[in-house]
Structures are given as C-alpha cells and as structure tokens.
Amino acid sequence: MAMTAANDTSVSIQDLSLxxxxxxxxxxxxxxxxxxxxxxxxxxxxxxxxxxxxCIAGLLDVSEGRIFIKGKNVxxxxxxxxxxxxxxxxxxxxxxxxxxxxxxFGLRVAGTPREEIAKRIARxxxxxxxxxxxxxxxxxxxxxxxxxxxxxxxxxxxxxxFLFDEPLSNLDAKLRAELRxxxxxxxxxxxxxxxxxxxxxIEAMTLADRIAVMKGGVIQQLDAPQTIYNRPxxxxxxxxxxSPAMNFVDGRLEDADGGWRFAAEDIKIPxxxxxxxxxPAPGAVTFGIRPEHVSLNSGTGWPFSIAANVEVVxxxxxxxxxxxxxxxxxFSVRVTSERxxxxxxxxxxxxxxxxxxxxxxxxxxxx
Amino acid sequence: MSIAxxxxxxxxxxxxxxxxxxxxxxxxxxxxxxxNVFLYGTLFVMAVYYLLPLYVMIVTSLKGMPEIRLGNxxxxxxxxxxxxxxxxxxxxxxxxxxxxxxxxxxxxxRITVPSVLLSIAIASVNGYALANWRFKGAxxxxxxxxxxxxxxxxxxxxxxVIILREIGLYGSLSGLVIVHSIFGMPILTLLFRNYFAxxxxxxxxxxxxxxxxxxxxxxxxxxxxxxPIFVVAIILQVTGIWNxxxxxxxxxxxxxYPMTVQLNNIVNSVQGVKEYxxxxxxxxxxGLVPLIVYFISGKLFVRGIAAGAVxx
Numbered sequence: 001m002a003m004t005a006a007n008d009t010s011v012s013i014q015d016l017s018l019x020x021x022x023x024x025x026x027x028x029x030x031x032x033x034x035x036x037x038x039x040x041x042x043x044x045x046x047x048x049x050x051x052x053x054x055c056i057a058g059l060l061d062v063s064e065g066r067i068f069i070k071g072k073n074v075x076x077x078x079x080x081x082x083x084x085x086x087x088x089x090x091x092x093x094x095x096x097x098x099x100x101x102x103x104x105f106g107l108r109v110a111g112t113p114r115e116e117i118a119k120r121i122a123r124x125x126x127x128x129x130x131x132x133x134x135x136x137x138x139x140x141x142x143x144x145x146x147x148x149x150x151x152x153x154x155x156x157x158x159x160x161x162f163l164f165d166e167p168l169s170n171l172d173a174k175l176r177a178e179l180r181x182x183x184x185x186x187x188x189x190x191x192x193x194x195x196x197x198x199x200x201x202i203e204a205m206t207l208a209d210r211i212a213v214m215k216g217g218v219i220q221q222l223d224a225p226q227t228i229y230n231r232p233x234x235x236x237x238x239x240x241x242x243s244p245a246m247n248f249v250d251g252r253l254e255d256a257d258g259g260w261r262f263a264a265e266d267i268k269i270p271x272x273x274x275x276x277x278x279x280p281a282p283g284a285v286t287f288g289i290r291p292e293h294v295s296l297n298s299g300t301g302w303p304f305s306i307a308a309n310v311e312v313v314x315x316x317x318x319x320x321x322x323x324x325x326x327x328x329x330x331f332s333v334r335v336t337s338e339r340x341x342x343x344x345x346x347x348x349x350x351x352x353x354x355x356x357x358x359x360x361x362x363x364x365x366x367x
Numbered sequence: 368m369s370i371a372x373x374x375x376x377x378x379x380x381x382x383x384x385x386x387x388x389x390x391x392x393x394x395x396x397x398x399x400x401x402x403n404v405f406l407y408g409t410l411f412v413m414a415v416y417y418l419l420p421l422y423v424m425i426v427t428s429l430k431g432m433p434e435i436r437l438g439n440x441x442x443x444x445x446x447x448x449x450x451x452x453x454x455x456x457x458x459x460x461x462x463x464x465x466x467x468x469x470x471x472x473x474x475x476x477r478i479t480v481p482s483v484l485l486s487i488a489i490a491s492v493n494g495y496a497l498a499n500w501r502f503k504g505a506x507x508x509x510x511x512x513x514x515x516x517x518x519x520x521x522x523x524x525x526x527x528v529i530i531l532r533e534i535g536l537y538g539s540l541s542g543l544v545i546v547h548s549i550f551g552m553p554i555l556t557l558l559f560r561n562y563f564a565x566x567x568x569x570x571x572x573x574x575x576x577x578x579x580x581x582x583x584x585x586x587x588x589x590x591x592x593x594x595p596i597f598v599v600a601i602i603l604q605v606t607g608i609w610n611x612x613x614x615x616x617x618x619x620x621x622x623x624y625p626m627t628v629q630l631n632n633i634v635n636s637v638q639g640v641k642e643y644x645x646x647x648x649x650x651x652x653x654g655l656v657p658l659i660v661y662f663i664s665g666k667l668f669v670r671g672i673a674a675g676a677v678x679x
Contacts, residue, residue, distance in 0.1 A: 057572075058575075078578075079578075080576065086576045088569040090569045092573035105574075105587075157577075165569075
C-alpha cells in the first residue's frame with residue numbers, strides 16, 4: 001500500500017470500513033478515481049453507496065482506513081476543507097434564501113471578497129442557464145430548476161471533486177433524461193472528477209467512465225460500463241444490470257467429447273466460442289444470456305437449436321419481449337416488433353455462446 | 368365516417384345526456400338539515416357554556432357594589448362604572464401595599480420577559496444540538512431531560528429553596544427567572560428537538576459542505592426556518608410563567624410578588640367587605656396578557672404544534 005496516492009489519482013480510498021455498532025456498512029473498501037474521471041456508484045438501496053459518498057464528503061466519520069483527495073490525506077478533515085462540492089437528492093436548497101444567496105452562502109461563510117463571489121456566481125449561472133432565476137426563492141422554482149441551482153452551489157465552490165447523491169431521483173422521467181445529458185455535458189466542459197451515486201442503471205451506463213457496482217458494502221465490480229454489461233464478474237452484477245434482466249438457467253457443465261457444453265434437462269448447448277474466465281471443471285453452473293442476444297426462428301447458423309413454446313408476449317413499443325420456458329425455467333427473448341410471434345407458437349432459439357455468461361451456481365462467480 | 372358525422376353524433380349524445388332525468392352535477396344540500404341543526408346547536412351551546420362566566424365577570428366588574436347586592440348576576444349593569452377597574456389596578460390593598468395590581472403587573476413583566484428569552488434561547492440550542500449533532504451521550508442526555516418533564520414540581524420546591532439560598536438568590540427576581548428557565552427546559556427542548564429533527568437532514572449536510580459550523584448553521588440556516596416553533600415556545604412560556612402561582616409565592620418576597628400572587632391576595636383577603644366588582648376586574652386584568660398573546664398568534668401556534676408533533 002502506497003503511503004500517498006499517485007499524482008494522477010483524484011480520490012483514493014484505502015481500506016475504508018464503517019461500522020454502526022455491530023452493523024458493518026462498508027467493508028475494507030478500496031477505490032482509486034483518476035483525475036477527471038466520472039465514476040458511478042451503482043447498487044440497490046442499502047448497499048452502502050450513499051454512505052461511501054458521505055464518507056468521501058466528510059459527513060460521516062470512518063471506522064477504519066483513510067481517504068486521499070488530490071494526494072492529500074483528508075480522513076480527519078472537515079467537509080469544507082476537502083475540496084469537494086456536493087449535490088443532494090432533495091436539492092437541499094436553503095428555503096429562506098434567494099437563488100443568489102444560496103449559491104453564495106458557502107463563499108460568504110469562507111469570507112470570499114465580494115467581487116470574487118459575484119464573478120463566480122455569474123460564471124455558474126451562465127453555465128447552468130439560471131441567470132433569470134437568481135432573485136427567486138427555491139419555492140418558486142420547478143424541480144429541474146432547483147436541481148440546477150443545487151449543482152450551481154457545488155460549481156461556485158470551484159472544487160476538484162463533485163459528489164452527486166442520487167441527484168435526479170426526485171425528477172420525473174422526462175426531466176431526468178434531460179438533466180442526465182446536461183450533467184454529461186457539464187463534465188465534458190469542466191473536466192472535473194465526479195463521483196455519482198445512483199440506483200438507476202441507465203444513468204450509470206450513460207454517464208460513467210467506470211461503474212462500481214456495490215452490494216453489502218463491497219464493490220462487486222469496477223469496470224467500464226460495456227465490460228460490466230457484457231462480462232459481469234458474478235451473478236449479482238449480471239442480474240442487477242440490464243432491463244429486461246438477463247436470463248438464468250440452472251444446469252451442469254459437462255466435458256463432452258468435442259469440448260465443454262452446458263446441459264439442463266434435454267437442452268445441450270456446446271460452448272465452443274465461450275471465453276472462459278478460469279479453467280472449466282464439471283459441476284453445477286448457471287447459464288446466463290441477455291434477452292437481446294437471443295434470436296428467434298433465425299434458422300441455421302447456430303451450432304445447436306432449442307425448441308420452445310411462446311407463453312406470453314409483452315409489447316414494449318420499440319420492441320417486444322417474448323416469454324417462454326427453457327428447462328422449466330422462465331426465459332425471455334427480445335425481438336423487433338415486426339417479428340412478434342403469437343401465444344403458444346412453437347419457435348426455435350439460437351445464440352452465440354460467446355455472448356453468454358457462465359456462473360458457478362454455488363458461489364455465483366463467473367467461470 | 369366523416370368528421371362532420373362524428374361531431375353530429377357527439378352533440379346528439381350530449382343532448383341526450385341532459386335530457387335524461389336524474390342526478391347531475393353537485394349533490395344539492397339543504398341548509399336546515401338534521402345534521403346542521405345538531406352541529407350548530409352543539410357548537411352554540413358549548414360556546415355559551417364557556418362564555419357565560421366571562422360575561423358574568425365583565426358585567427359584574429362594571430357594576431357598583433349596591434347594584435351587585437341586588438343579586439341579578441346575569442343582568443347588564445344599570446349604571447356603567449369603571450371605578451372597580453381603576454381600583455383593582457392602582458389602589459386595591461394587599462397586605463401593607465395599597466397600590467393595586469400595577470406593582471404585580473410590572474413584577475410579572477420583569478419575571479416573564481427574561482425567563483421566556485433565557486429558556487427559549489437555551490432550549491432551542493439544546494434541541495438543535497440533540498437533533499443535528501449526535502454527540503456522544505446525546506441519547507442519555509435526552510432521556511434524562513424527558514424524565515425531568517414527568518417529575519412533579521412540588522418535590523423540587525424545597526431543594527431549590529436551599530440551592531437558591533446557598534447561592535444568595537433566594538427571594539430575588541433573578542432567582543425566580545432561573546427557576547422558570549430550568550423548569551421550562553424539558554418540554555421546550557423536546558419541542559425544538561422534534562422540530563429540528565423534522566427538517567430535511569440534507570439541508571444540514573449541505574450547510575456543512577458549504578463550510579458553516581455549529582453556530583453558523585444554527586443562526587443562518589435553522590433559525591430563519593423555525594419561526595412557527597419559536598411562536599409556540601413563546602406562547603407556552605408566556606402563558607405558563609405569567610399564570611404561575613406556586614413558584615411565585617415560594618421564591619419571591621411580598622414586594623416582588625408576581626401578578627397572580629397579588630391577585631390571590633386581593634381576592635382571598637379575609638377582612639372587610641368582599642368587593643366582587645374589584646375582584647372580577649382584577650382577575651380579568653391578570654388574565655389579559657395570555658389572552659392577548661394567544662389571540663395574536665393563534666394561527667401560528669396551531670401550525671407550530673402540528674409541525675413539531677409530526678415526527679419524533
């Protein structure tokens with residue numbers, strides 16, 4: 001373990017643990033965030049992602065470990081001395097102050113000269129396009145405007161690291177999509193380090209340079225969005241990302257004469273093109289494949305074919321989800337709307353095993 | 368089908384809707400229904416029941432003694448006189464002093480104002496610290512404080528007499544101010560703690576990230592948002608301390624008696640003729656301050672009580 005973080009790391013978390021009494025919320029967590037990187041902490045509620053963010057912000061004391069920001073050990077520093085700005089889910093605007101006073105509050109507390117305050121507010125207001133709102137109170141703003149002001153409050157502090165705590169969760173779907181793009185543009189413009197907490201996988205996939213998928217206070221996987229999507233390290237990550245969710249079929253890994261194959265009841269899938277993460281061994285495994293990687297009635301070209309009957313069809317507008325049973329387990333296939341089969345229609349399935357994921361059924365880790 | 372056909376059909380349908388007899392639109396309500404008679408009848412009776420004593424007091428205080436002796440306590444005064452009010456305020460005798468309630472009034476003001484300010488200032492900081500800064504032992508401290516709210520005052524009277532005597536404040540107004548501030552602490556702290564706990568915690572966190580400290584957050588963020596709860600606290604304390612009799616009679620001397628004690632001495636004097644009109648006037652005068660406070664701030668009071676009560 002290096003005593004100080006390398007120069008190009010903006011935030012470095014080393015062996016961080018946090019306990020509330022007997023409950024462990026974060027467990028010996030390590031995370032290095034590069035300068036200018038956009039990291040998304042993704043996970044279900046209660047996984048410790050917001051707690052981790054609060055630790056980085058200095059709003060919670062850690063039980064073990066240390067935190068570096070810009071190469072400086074800030075483990076014992078007050079939030080204001082850490083060089084961070086934070087945006088909260090509920091916006092947390094001071095209701096009795098105008099937008100301008102909200103933006104300038106931190107600077108006024110710090111005793112910044114008046115001209116400097118005015119300059120920074122003008123800049124933030126221009127970037128976020130909230131100049132016409134400066135003299136209004138938060139109560140007179142819409143949800144989207146409030147969140148913009150909240151981002152502005154982090155912006156005027158002129159900090160190295162931005163922390164976002166589920167900033168878009170309180171907005172309706174349309175606004176959320178708009179602000180998501182704006183945050184991405186903001187990151188491109190400012191090139192700051194950003195750490196963003198969310199439970200929304202779309203936000204995570206679209207915004208992140210790297211996603212840290214968390215569960216039970218532990219980072220399960222830290223990788224680029226595409227890697228996490230295509231090569232999840234365990235069954236939890238595979239099931240958490242993707243909507244509709246990945247299909248899982250429990251079965252066995254067998255060493256057939258030609259090579260390895262997956263077998264569940266009468267279904268046999270040769271795994272010729274599958275890229276094993278570790279040397280395979282026969283045993284109980286879970287076979288996973290995303291609904292969009294399976295094709296329906298696409299004829300020959302696959303080294304095998306599986307017959308099944310359609311049970312339910314769910315039209316979703318842009319495409320359709322077809323539900324059927326594979327080895328008596330639910331299985332979904334995503335097809336384009338024009339090629340929707342009917343209920344009870346017999347179909348054949350085909351896919352490239354390269355696209356699949358195999359997990360050890362007992363441990364859940366990728367094979 | 369053309370668009371004209373569709374509109375024609377729609378208008379036919381609308382016409383048919385109006386032609387059909389039967390309920391349409393808001394349900395009609397009768398003004399004199401059984402429900403209304405019961406409701407307003409009960410309200411009227413209750414109002415009369417509670418207002419009658421006040422009426423008798425006001426009427427009696429405006430009569431002269433000869434008229435009172437006629438015994439018609441409900442009849443309005445034949446001859447209105449304000450003399451009982453003047454006497455109650457400035458010349459009624461209590462013990463050796465014959466300067467009426469005015470002395471007690473100013474004593475009560477000198478007791479109430481500092482007690483209210485001191486107790487609210489301390490309790491609001493207490494509540495803020497308990498709600499937002501979870502310091503070590505905060506829960507224990509809070510439990511002790513709450514237990515304090517359940518101990519009857521009477522058990523503490525004598526120990527406090529001894530404490531005040533030892534620190535040399537027994538019989539002085541400042542001694543009584545301290546006693547009132549201490550006894551207001553449990554309920555006021557609870558009130559403020561619950562109010563501050565109901566505020567979004569992210570607001571507090573945002574202020575910390577912005578660099579504000581303990582006092583900065585309290586004075587610049589929390590205080591401007593807590594007018595309703597301060598009004599509630601002020602009303603509780605003003606009425607409580609103004610109406611207090613027990614502490615007033617125990618911890619002060621005759622020349623520093625609060626208004627309530629003096630009122631008691633006027634009304635309950637055993638020698639001489641009972642001057643009912645003066646007694647009534649004196650009682651109304653004494654109750655006037657809490658009444659005025661309540662009428663001015665009643666709306667805020669209800670709002671604040673609700674705000675403080677929702678989350679604990």
